[in-house]
Amino acid sequence: MVTSMTTKDAATTCDLAIIGCGLSGMAAALFAVEKGFSVAQAGVSGGMIFATGLLDVMGTHPIETGHGWVDPWAAVDAVSEDIPDHPYARMKPEIIKESIASVISFLGKNDLPYVKNGELNSEILTLLGTSKFSYYIPQTMWEGVRALKKKRPCLIVGFEELKDFNAAQIVGGLTRRWPGLRWKNICLRDTINVSSFVSGDILARDMEMPGNVKNLVRRIGPHLNGAEAVGLPAVLGMKRHRKIIETLSRELGVKVFEIPTTPLSVPGLRLIEVFTEGLAERGVRQFFPERIVSWKNTDGAFLLAAGRGTGKKWIRSEGVILATGRFWAHGLRADRDKIREPLFDLPVHQPEKRAFWHREDFLDLRGHPVNRAGLSIDDQFRPLNRAGIPAFEKLFAAGSILAHQDWMRMKCGSGLAISSAYAAVTAFSNMKAPHRKIPRN
Numbered sequence: 371m372v373t374s375m376t377t378k379d380a381a382t383t384c385d386l387a388i389i390g391c392g393l394s395g396m397a398a399a400l401f402a403v404e405k406g407f408s409v410a411q412a413g414v415s416g417g418m419i420f421a422t423g424l425l426d427v428m429g430t431h432p433i434e435t436g437h438g439w440v441d442p443w444a445a446v447d448a449v450s451e452d453i454p455d456h457p458y459a460r461m462k463p464e465i466i467k468e469s470i471a472s473v474i475s476f477l478g479k480n481d482l483p484y485v486k487n488g489e490l491n492s493e494i495l496t497l498l499g500t501s502k503f504s505y506y507i508p509q510t511m512w513e514g515v516r517a518l519k520k521k522r523p524c525l526i527v528g529f530e531e532l533k534d535f536n537a538a539q540i541v542g543g544l545t546r547r548w549p550g551l552r553w554k555n556i557c558l559r560d561t562i563n564v565s566s567f568v569s570g571d572i573l574a575r576d577m578e579m580p581g582n583v584k585n586l587v588r589r590i591g592p593h594l595n596g597a598e599a600v601g602l603p604a605v606l607g608m609k610r611h612r613k614i615i616e617t618l619s620r621e622l623g624v625k626v627f628e629i630p631t632t633p634l635s636v637p638g639l640r641l642i643e644v645f646t647e648g649l650a651e652r653g654v655r656q657f658f659p660e661r662i663v664s665w666k667n668t669d670g671a672f673l674l675a676a677g678r679g680t681g682k683k684w685i686r687s688e689g690v691i692l693a694t695g696r697f698w699a700h701g702l703r704a705d706r707d708k709i710r711e712p713l714f715d716l717p718v719h720q721p722e723k724r725a726f727w728h729r730e731d732f733l734d735l736r737g738h739p740v741n742r743a744g745l746s747i748d749d750q751f752r753p754l755n756r757a758g759i760p761a762f763e764k765l766f767a768a769g770s771i772l773a774h775q776d777w778m779r780m781k782c783g784s785g786l787a788i789s790s791a792y793a794a795v796t797a798f799s800n801m802k803a804p805h806r807k808i809p810r811n
């Protein structure tokens with residue numbers, strides 16, 4: 371609860387406050403400003419810094435069979451029927467499509483285009499030398515999808531300085547079904563000014579320095595040997611990635627594509643930058659990096675405290691969307707005996723006892739019950755209190771904090787984050803009293 375009210379009059383007042391700046395929080399902020407609401411958003415970097423940049427809608431169901439779906443919409447239908455409490459079961463597929471299309475349009479307008487294969491998932495190669503199905507693919511990775519499909523002669527290039535990207539491992543895992551796949555490691559520091567061990571984000575910014583792309587062409591060119599496509603780690607620029615890939619393709623005379631890397635993920639960082647800048651331009655008041663530490667609800671309005679001590683700031687809003695993620699992001703906390711939601715103390719759907727959180731076998735195909743813990747919601751995406759009714763009239767929840775889904779195994783992370791954000795904003799919009807003044811208490 372808010373304890374000190376001394377600065378309450380200096381609060382930022384808005385229609386909707388979004389707590390969290392992962393994909394669900396960013397999408398919620400986008401949908402809310404697009405509907406004309408005034409929006410404030412608080413959070414510290416979310417799962418996007420780790421994410422591959424692929425936007426999955428639905429890939430695997432039932433998880434215990436490992437059944438992968440080429441048609442994500444058929445998979446959404448199946449999961450909605452089999453798991454009636456899954457958040458997807460509360461949305462029509464058209465709504466899920468509309469919400470994702472809206473985010474894709476925003477990303478495209480901000481120079482981060484995504485591509486898909488009609489209404490179907492595309493198969494894309496992974497860092498581990500396997501492949502996975504995903505729905506929307508960053509354009510920088512698209513030629514990799516095409517090369518894999520046609521099994522074109524292809525060279526995967528690793529950089530000696532980027533230790534986590536192992537070109538040999540990628541090729542080793544795929545070579546049986548893709549005989550024309552080869553690999554080569556090149557040393558960048560002979561020609562590009564980088565240190566002997568770099569992370570992807572630093573390398574991506576280095577790639578944008580004058581002359582570095584030409585140097586890269588010089589290093590890769592001699593190893594092409596008939597390759598029609600070249601795959602590189604997804605570090606080809608932070609903002610100028612499209613231009614860099616265009617230049618590489620033109621100068622090498624082959625298709626060039628990126629392959630997702632380990633965290634820090636450059637495609638994830640690109641998403642963060644585009645959302646952060648694009649939402650600021652649209653007038654979202656951003657409280658980054660700040661956590662909401664306490665709250666008060668009076669006369670139907672929320673007063674949220676962001677940050678601590680002298681730097682504490684206040685947000686007053688009519689509605690709140692809780693998009694605080696799971697354990698890593700602190701949206702959920704695992705105590706010794708139970709899982710709790712730390713901010714509003716909302717009840718968390720969870721296994722009866724801690725002993726049931728995990729199955730004995732870590733790799734059990736059914737997944738672990740703890741991964742389906744989370745907030746139970748009503749059809750308006752409002753978290754329920756212990757009496758099973760909405761905890762507050764205008765408190766909504768979105769993203770991975772929701773119960774009854776295991777996004778990692780089901781491969782529905784981004785689709786769920788975006789569509790539940792859309793559902794929550796729409797529900798708020800339907801409830802919002804026109805021209806209602808938020809009381810100043």
Ligand SMILES: Cc1cc2nc3c(=O)[nH]c(=O)nc-3n(C[C@H](O)[C@H](O)[C@H](O)COP(=O)(O)OP(=O)(O)OC[C@H]3O[C@@H](n4cnc5c(N)ncnc54)[C@H](O)[C@@H]3O)c2cc1C
Nearest residue numbers: 390391392393394414416417426662694695769770783784
């Ligand atoms: C390693 C990894 C790989 C992934 N790969 C894919 C992929 O290939 N395809 C795909 O579709 N998806 C992928 N995703 C998932 C995708 O990023 C998810 O959609 C996402 O993680 C869930 O988003 P979220 O916004 O619900 O939660 P999070 O991203 O966890 O964000 C939660 C946010 O809430 C904030 N927060 C928590 N408590 C507070 C508080 N009190 N006050 C203010 N803010 C708070 C945190 O700071 C954070 O910003 C991946 C994710 C990870 C981690």
